[in-house]
Amino acid sequence: MGKFSHIDDKNKPKMVNVIGKKITKRRAVARAKMFLGNEIINLLDKEEINTKKGPVFQTAIIAGIQAVKRTAELIPMCHPLLLDGIAIDIDFLDDEHIAIQCSVEMEGKTGVEMEALSGASIAALTIYDMCKALSQKMIIKDIKLVEKTGGKSDIKLK
Numbered sequence: 001m002g003k004f005s006h007i008d009d010k011n012k013p014k015m016v017n018v019i020g021k022k023i024t025k026r027r028a029v030a031r032a033k034m035f036l037g038n039e040i041i042n043l044l045d046k047e048e049i050n051t052k053k054g055p056v057f058q059t060a061i062i063a064g065i066q067a068v069k070r071t072a073e074l075i076p077m078c079h080p081l082l083l084d085g086i087a088i089d090i091d092f093l094d095d096e097h098i099a100i101q102c103s104v105e106m107e108g109k110t111g112v113e114m115e116a117l118s119g120a121s122i123a124a125l126t127i128y129d130m131c132k133a134l135s136q137k138m139i140i141k142d143i144k145l146v147e148k149t150g151g152k153s154d155i156k157l158k
Helices: 056-069 113-131
Strands: 024-035 085-092 097-108 139-149
Touching (some): 056 097, 056 113, 085 113, 097 113
16 A cells, blocks of 8 residues: 655645656546436426526536636645646436536646546535525435546546
8 A cells, every 4th residue: 555645754744746747638537426306307497407596507517617627725735737628517317316527637747636526526516505495305426536547547437
């Protein structure tokens, strides 16, 4: 097992120094699953839920993109990054569940896993916030990294 990368030799927190790393194309994809229930899914109008707060999925996509761009402000040891692309997709899994997928790409010295995880998480939280007046039975679950390329290793999960 390796060492924590954000702890120095004196056991103090540090930001990882990436000065010696090569610039490579980096990509990460994160996914969150969400139980909305029949009550909310049945309110769909052309694959969108419209509420007094606005269109739920479109707002969640914008919030997720904003979260990706602000990850370094939210997670202390993340590097501020010059991102090349962000995409958030919301798909229906069945008559009660959705999947939110966030893809992030850039060329740089550090990965974009935390950015992708932040985007999927905040998009899900935005949906919860906008629909909580309709039902508080919603569940955000299975937030995970499903793909990472670039850097030391590539992974692809289901």
